[in-house]
Amino acid sequence: MTITDTGIDLTAVSKFYGRAPAAVHALDEVSLRVGLGQFVCILGASGCGKSTLLSLVAGLDQASGGDIDTGDHRVSLMFQESALFPWLTVAGNVEIALKVRGVPKPERRDRVTELLDTVRLADFAAKRPHELSGGMRQRVALARALAQDAEVLLMDEPFGALDAMTRDLLHDELERIWRLRGLTVLFVTHNVREAVRLGDRVVLLSSRPGRVLAEFDVDHPRPRRIDSAEVAELSAGITDRLREEVARHGH
């Protein structure tokens, strides 16, 4: 596929925290292009600036150098914790995203029902977030992100705190919704198999500072299974590269 339409375009993005000489170099000239509708996973060990990168793309933080272009696409960001508001119901948490965008009230109700239906939680609209399981909360958070009408979805280890079974099923769900909505996804994880299971492409970052080490295209047909032989094989190769990178920091 030739990338004609770009979802996210990063050119030599750098990020320092603090002032010289004690400044922390978090990202070093990271260049990355995610085509519209592509699913790209960013993989790295601790300290590779994965979360920093997403904060920059989401506009929550300013880059120290380089260029970040998300076109005029709406961007949303999901975290490891669902960060739902406990004073609102499940429906209210989705609705607030519509409200902020100025969607008129009568329209909001239908949209909320539709979005909760998309994540298969329509029956839980009136519940409070704490009454749901961790996996369900992440789906509400996904519905909230979709309510922003985001075309670009940034995900910061969204399934990191979930058990393996839930994570496996949420991979299926995310893949379904990604295709359904034609989203552009930039997905950060430290789980190699998760990255290979989900991504069209896996980008490996180095640690301290974060640099693009290698990129791997994942050509296996979807839907993939996290325990399939193809996923395992490619994962093993990527894991070896990751180990080398971690060992480099050993002395």
Add this chain to the structure above:
Amino acid sequence: MATDQRIGDEKSTDGNSTDEKGTDEAAARITGLDALELAPAGRTGRFAEKLWRAAWPKLLAVLLAVLIWQLVVWSGWRPEFVLPSPLWVWDELTVQLLDASFWDAIRLTMSRAVTGFAIAVIVGSVVGAAVARFAPLRAAIGSLITGLQTMPSIIWFPLAILLFQLSENAILFVVVLGAAPSIANGLITGIDYVPTAWRRAGRVLGLRGVALYRYVILPASLPSFVSGLKQGWAFAWRSLMAGELLVIVPGALSIGVRLQGARELNDAPLLIAYIIVVLIIGIIVDMLFNTVDSRLRRRWGLEAGQ
């Protein structure tokens, strides 16, 4: 051969329907997992049963206190016209409950308390929000508010009497000064400890400035604000009682004035009856605040043990 053919047919033509079947299965899996992950609803128990379970330790404590009181009376430590028996005070209390002037006293005292508290809520909220929002203001008066909170309110009465003479306003002034710092501090603490995750979520949604305050920061600070209100009420009530004993406004027969009157007439049963009334009002209002607080915690899932 025929069977093979049929299977082959199914495979080739039903591409669509197997796809659909796959989606259905995925839906069943995810909703099945939801059902498994949600804990079954616990037994709630009957209302009367819950009420009894909450009430009996308190009843026992009251009984114990009355018993000790009665023992002291029996010991003859003080003559009974100075320290009357519980039964005598009870008789006095029932007489008072049927007396319209008793209820007038309660109405006057409660209206002072509610007015003072309401003003304190407004002043405390405005000051608290301003201090939490503007860093220079916090540096200037942040610690002053905590300082005011620790001041015994009785300290203010001489100044209040100089400023407002022996009037309602003198009492109100001290009640507001007593309650407002706690309320302001409750709000400031609430705003300071809004979890970063919620702030970030709000910013991702596109909320900035005032909108971020309205939709995220203020609602998030509610539990701490409610604690501040509760503490503010306690301070307001204390300041008011001190004020009613010190600032005798001509013609206003409040609980404090009647308490003083009972002492001057050496009417010990009446005096103790009024003390008990003050205690009961305090307990009732505290229960109201606790109900609001626990309901909030339950809705938010902050309840311990959940």
